[in-house]
Amino acid sequence: MAAPEEAIREAVDEDGTLDSTPPAIVCARGLRKRYGGLEVVRGVDLDVRPGECFGLLGPNGAGKTTVLRMLLGLTPPTGGTLTVLDEPIPVRAREARERIGVVPQADNLDPDFTVRENLAIYARYFARQPADPDRRIDDLLRFSSLDGRADAPIQALSGGMKRRLSLARALINGPELVVLDEPSTGLDPQARQYIWQRLLALLGQGCTLILTTHYMEEAERLCDRLAIIDNGRIIACDTPSNLVARHIEPHVFELRGGDAERWHRQGVGLAARSEYVGDTLLLYAVEPDALGDALYRESGLRYWQRPANLEDVFLRLTGRDLRD
Amino acid sequence: MNARYANPARHGVLPIVSRRFIPVWRRNLLVWRKLMVPSILGNFGEPLLYLIVLGYGFGRLVGDIGDLPYMVFLASGIICSSAMFTASFEALYSAYTRMTVQQTWGAMLDAPLLVDDIVLGEVSWAATKALMGATAMLVVASLLGLVADWKAVLALPVMLLAGFCFAACAMVITAVSRSYDFFLYYFTLVMTPMLLLSGVFFPLEELPELVAAAAHLLPLVHVVAVVRPLMIGESLPALWPAHLLLVTVYATAAFTLATALLRRRLAG
Structure with a gap:
């Protein structure tokens, strides 16, 4: 299993655009969704390849969750074509969901049951039952480090444990594709790191992942490729490193307040690009030396130098206005 | 039964009926098993209390209805109304919570379940709960000597049908409800009038002719019309298939409407 996946990842790393050799797990063309007079998804093309982790990034209301709902056949598209695991959606969505795991944005574990019962009951919602359900549940409890909590009621679980149980529940049917809507939102750093580890383990097993997130760090760490979606359209789709390389200068210097005012003219002259965000001056540079040396020589100036990251790309592409 | 290829998009307004509703029904059964004691108290203890207190209290005032002691008359009515309430509560409050x-x-x-599976699972579960309550009441009523003979068990399948019918009607309300408060309209405008005008507490003939005729639009009237003779040991009315058919029509129409509304709400 491992060898072909490595090959796929390498192919993706070299070139973020798709070549058509591995059949896509998800294939969307011109996907649209209109609610009344409002078109929230406006022509989305997507190809998700087997074994990759594909990220959907976008501000609130960009259409991420609607795209996921359409992939799962939970709401019919108003236009375009969609195939998931070779099943046409929404016509054969039930058959597709038989082979998909879902981790929803808000935990919807069954509060009337214990941890183990939650998994056992959920398994029954599938047509295909595991050969040995008890063993499958034991395995999943171990996988999500909940084996000591099998008989705990849901109310006794922490937020991180609930998320882990949601992930375990999504794996009950041995899915080929796992769809995660903001898997680590609201978790503490330990819980988040744990979820990331588990997702990487799943990728290692050959599972394909699609996730939405607001966390650029999460996207950068986990995703082989990602699509930035805004106003119902994909505005960029590539590997995280290519996105940064393509859309933003690699070095960023930040100055604040009086320092920014004092050094504005000089900085803008040396930078490839600059912008003000509130009272912070952001200076972008292809080569860091000129700016770095000049700043270093300036005494008493406080500044912060860092490599450009996905968040810079995201903000550049989707703008800095608040989305509510 | 072949839901493998049932396509919600092409199936039109008719509900897709498949065996996949069973896990939904089973989930609710398993929860019920955990909360059995308060549930039984509510669905069986309360109507029993009504039966005994009203039967005893009013019974002394009313005396007999025809040749029937009031308590006997009332028992066959209350078993129907309690089935209505049990099924309705389940499909309103419990289903809305879920x-x-x-x-x-x-x-x-x-998971690979459809809105249609969920509606069918919930409505049949509510009907099952109504049946369980009715069975318990029938046992107690027979212990109290309020049941004529063994033919009273034939009332149980009717209770199951009635439970399905009232649950499906309640599910229509759940489908359009935006909060729990909305259910009060249904209670005040539909369930209470139905309870009072369906021959549960007194014979329909006591009502003004026009009101009695209009009351025949209410499904509970037809449930009582079949269940009462079965429980008191009288022969069934000649029109009993028509009574049951009407309840079935209500059940089917409400089930179809609830499914369509919930599809729009949950999968629009």
Whole structure:
């Protein structure tokens, strides 16, 4: 299993655009969704390849969750074509969901049951039952480090444990594709790191992942490729490193307040690009030396130098206005 | 039964009926088993209390209805109305909680279940609960000597049908409800008039002719019309198939409407 996946990842790393050799797990063309007079998804093309982790990034209301709902056949598209695991959606969505795991944005574990019962009951919602359900549940409890909590009621679980149980529940049917809507939102750093580890383990097993997130760090760490979606359209789709390389200068210097005012003219002259965000001056540079040396020589100036990251790309592409 | 290729998009307004509703029904059964004691108290203890207190209290005032002691008359009515309340409560409050607060349905829809499976599972569960309550009441009523003979068990399948009918009607309300408060309209405008005008507490003939005729639009009237003779040992009315047919029509229409409305709400 491992060898072909490595090959796929390498192919993706070299070139973020798709070549058509591995059949896509998800294939969307011109996907649209209109609610009344409002078109929230406006022509989305997507190809998700087997074994990759594909990220959907976008501000609130960009259409991420609607795209996921359409992939799962939970709401019919108003236009375009969609195939998931070779099943046409929404016509054969039930058959597709038989082979998909879902981790929803808000935990919807069954509060009337214990941890183990939650998994056992959920398994029954599938047509295909595991050969040995008890063993499958034991395995999943171990996988999500909940084996000591099998008989705990849901109310006794922490937020991180609930998320882990949601992930375990999504794996009950041995899915080929796992769809995660903001898997680590609201978790503490330990819980988040744990979820990331588990997702990487799943990728290692050959599972394909699609996730939405607001966390650029999460996207950068986990995703082989990602699509930035805004106003119902994909505005960029590539590997995280290519996105940064393509859309933003690699070095960023930040100055604040009086320092920014004092050094504005000089900085803008040396930078490839600059912008003000509130009272912070952001200076972008292809080569860091000129700016770095000049700043270093300036005494008493406080500044912060860092490599450009996905968040810079995201903000550049989707703008800095608040989305509510 | 072949839901493998049933396509919600092409199936039109008719509900897709498949065996996949069973896990939904089973989930509710398993929860019920955990909360059995308060549930039984509510669905069986309360109507029993009504029966005994009203039967005893009013019975002394009213005396007999025809040749029947009032308590006997009342028992066959209350078993029907309690089935109505049990099924309605389940399909209103409990189903609404699972749809909204708990998001239990959301989790089911992420699995390979359809809105149609959920509606059928919930309505049949509510009907099952009504049947369980009716069975318990029938046992107690027979212990109290309020049941004529063994033919009274034939009332149980009618209770199951009635439970399905009232649950399906309640599910229509759940489908359009935006909060629990909305259910009060249904109670005040539909259930209470139905309870009072369906021959549960007194014979329909006591009502003004026009009101009695209009009351025949209410499904509970037809349930009582079949269940009462079975319990008191009289022969069934000649029109009993028509009574049951009408309840079935209500059940089917409400089930279809509830499914269509919930599809629009949950999978629009």
